[in-house]
Amino acid sequence: MTEVTLLTSYDSLAEVYEWLISDAKLTPAEFAASFEDVLGLAPPNAQVLDCSCGTGQLAVGLAGRGMQVVATDASAAMVRRTAELSEEHEASIRTVRADWQELPDHFGDATFDMVFCVGNSLHHAEGAGGRVAALASMSRLLRRGGHLVLTSRTWELVRARGSASDYVRNGARFSLTPRTTRW
Ligand SMILES: C[S@@+](CC[C@H](N)C(=O)[O-])C[C@H]1O[C@@H](n2cnc3c(N)ncnc32)[C@H](O)[C@@H]1O
Incomplete structure (x- = not known):
């Protein structure tokens, strides 16, 4: 259930998902580069x-x-x-x-x-x-x-610091406040 x-929610999110990708990883090249430390392990x-x-x-x-x-x-x-x-x-x-x-x-x-x-x-x-x-x-x-x-991501840590994620896309700002998750 x-x-x-x-x-359903990821199907709906798909069209606007870039809002949730950090500025530093928006392009494919930047996203891959964020894993530079492990990419050298691949043949x-x-x-x-x-x-x-x-x-x-x-x-x-x-x-x-x-x-x-x-x-x-x-x-x-x-x-x-x-x-x-x-x-x-x-x-x-x-x-x-x-x-x-x-x-x-x-x-x-x-x-x-x-x-x-x-x-x-x-x-x-x-x-x-x-x-x-x-x-x-x-x-x-x-x-x-x-x-x-x-x-x-350890959302509990993010919450404990009282921070939320802020994104700006095309001049508009979006804030994401994480909810608590139990693992
Ligand atoms: C937070 S997004 C991360 C997407 C991408 N890896 C990124 O870093 O931008 C989580 C992704 O997991 C997918 N997902 C959720 N449940 C899944 C499952 N049971 N099997 C495979 N993918 C799943 C969602 O559809 C969504 O694309």
């Missing part, structure tokens, strides 16, 4: 999966670095936006609509050198069991010695 609500022509691709900035940025990229997301609208961004940048990215637990239905074990699940995405998995199941899927798809790149 929670899942249905979540996906040349690495096979890479971004399994919560959102609007595709990271996937397109990685393709721009010569990686073979597959981008997946549970939200069909996000996957569509990633395909559009890929076309706009003349990148060659395979896009698939799949939630984390469906990934093994689409890709064989040990397919990827690197799997990305970034931008506070895993937090959407349902409870500890959902997070473990999602991580188990990602882990199956990684080659031996491959790397999972996972980023998350």
Whole structure:
């Protein structure tokens, strides 16, 4: 039930999702550069999966670095936006609509050198069991010695500091105040 609500909201958010991407990561090149510290771990022509691709900035940025990229997301609208961004940048990215637990239905074990699940995405998995199941899927798809790149945000810390995120796009300001999440 929670899942249905979540996906509906990401489908709605897809058209305006850039509001939630920080200024420093708005372009594909900048988004990929924000992972500079781990990109050197990938072999040349690495096979890479971004399994919560959102609007595709990271996937397109990685393709721009010569990686073979597959981008997946549970939200069909996000996957569509990633395909559009890929076309706009003349990148060659395979896009698939799949939630984390469906990934093994689409890709064989040990397919990827690197799997990305970034931008506070895993937090959407349902409870500890959902997070473990999602991580188990990602882990199956990684080659031996491959790397999972996972980023998350500690909203409690952000709240405790009394801060909210402010974004300005086309001269308009938007403030995001995080809600408390229990892991
Ligand atoms: C906060 S956004 C992050 C998007 C992108 N990684 C970024 O950093 O901009 C979270 C993403 O996770 C996706 N998502 C949520 N639940 C998911 C699930 N069960 N399986 C796969 N993706 C999911 C959403 O559709 C959304 O695109």
